[in-house]
Amino acid sequence: MMKLSNEIVKQLAEYAKLIVTRGVSLERNQLLVVTCSSDTLYFAKIVASAGYAAGAGDVQIRLEDEGLNALRNQYATEEQLLIQYRNQSSLNEQYIESKACFVRLIAPTDDVIALTDERELLLSNIVKSIRKPSLIDQFAFVVRRQASPVATIAWAEKVFPLLHGEEAFAKLWETIFHITYCNSNNSIESWDKHIATLLSNKAKLNALDIKKLIFINELGTNLEVELADNNQWFGGNCFDIEGKEFYPSIPTEEIFAAPHRLKVTGVVYNSIPLYLNNECIDGFQLTFSGGEVTSFDAKVGKKHLAALLATDEGARRLGEVALVHNGSRLAEQNLLFYETLCDENRTCHIALGAGYPGCIVDTDRSRNNLLSKGLNQSAIHVDFMFGTPDMIVTALLANGEEKVIMNKGEYNL
Structure with a gap:
């Protein structure tokens, strides 16, 4: 060294x-x-x-x-x-x-x-x-x-x-x-200020009572993601079983929700290469119907994508949908990090596989109950990026109204 x-x-x-x-x-x-x-x-x-x-x-x-x-x-x-x-x-x-x-x-x-x-x-x-x-x-x-x-x-x-x-x-x-906000004289204070902004946006999303998200961009993505029952937006901070606050990812820029495992339709194209077990998967698209991947293709790494989708039944369904704005420090770098921990915080992404129980508001945390609410279960959780600078995200609210919550990669809350 x-x-x-x-x-x-x-x-x-x-x-x-x-x-x-x-x-x-x-x-x-x-x-x-x-x-x-x-x-x-x-x-x-x-x-x-x-x-x-x-x-x-x-x-x-x-x-x-x-x-x-x-x-x-x-x-x-x-x-x-x-x-x-x-x-x-x-x-x-x-x-x-x-x-x-x-x-x-x-x-x-x-x-x-x-x-x-x-x-x-x-x-x-x-x-x-x-x-x-x-x-x-x-x-x-x-x-x-x-x-x-x-x-x-x-x-x-x-x-x-x-x-x-x-x-x-x-x-x-x-x-x-x-x-990671460690380039200042007081990194803890800078981090706390960043998290406060992220949590403020999360609160605004929760206040909207969103039932469905529609993603459209020029790559060809046209994806409708209905959220799980009793969904709440998550991100920034987490709490352990005893209520202790912590931050599972540093850096973090995402605010995410739980898709309903049976209610995702449309097509999505990746925008950033996915590196999985040191293998590149790129130029790929997934088509969903009834929440499940019904067809897929990839210019690079199709074999590895097929293996991922074949892991178990839940691997063909979504466990996470995440919003990341284009003004984040990671997005501004415009770098490919070859590591999901960093790359997923550059732009909007979704994850194949298991969902987060914390996204479901319910005192019954049993697997069967979470499954009944639409939370996906799987042995994997693999994020991939599909956000672009031209991305438009429209939310269908519980009251029937539609609202553009992200326009060209920036929040409109």
């Missing part, structure tokens, strides 16, 4: 403080679990320092190296893979029982190995046999989970192909500090 400048070191400390105090809202004596790769370990240690400074009972760093995972997935026997995944699942359950909070440090990498179709099927079956059949429990936020981007040289050179080494690395950190 190259030597960091004094200015970057100072800002990294501020960023780590934001993640710990706002991201997971760490409480005194609480266990903090930080998941990182070998390339982001340097920042994991800074987060650990911020955690202890905030009163953590302990900080544990979990190293999940993509290269090592790739080798294991290629060469390990089925029995060895089962043991590994079961051990991971058991450890996660122990952390949850300890009421830990979780930070995941994100940095895309090309350090993977292409697998044969047979090997991919084997891994898929193993994961399905161990994981719960839905992400509903995780999305219910029994514990506080948070994810944030971390610069690496490899990622920086991909985002800024005309720069190299230290210059690219410094540029990516400068960008991350900007989009």
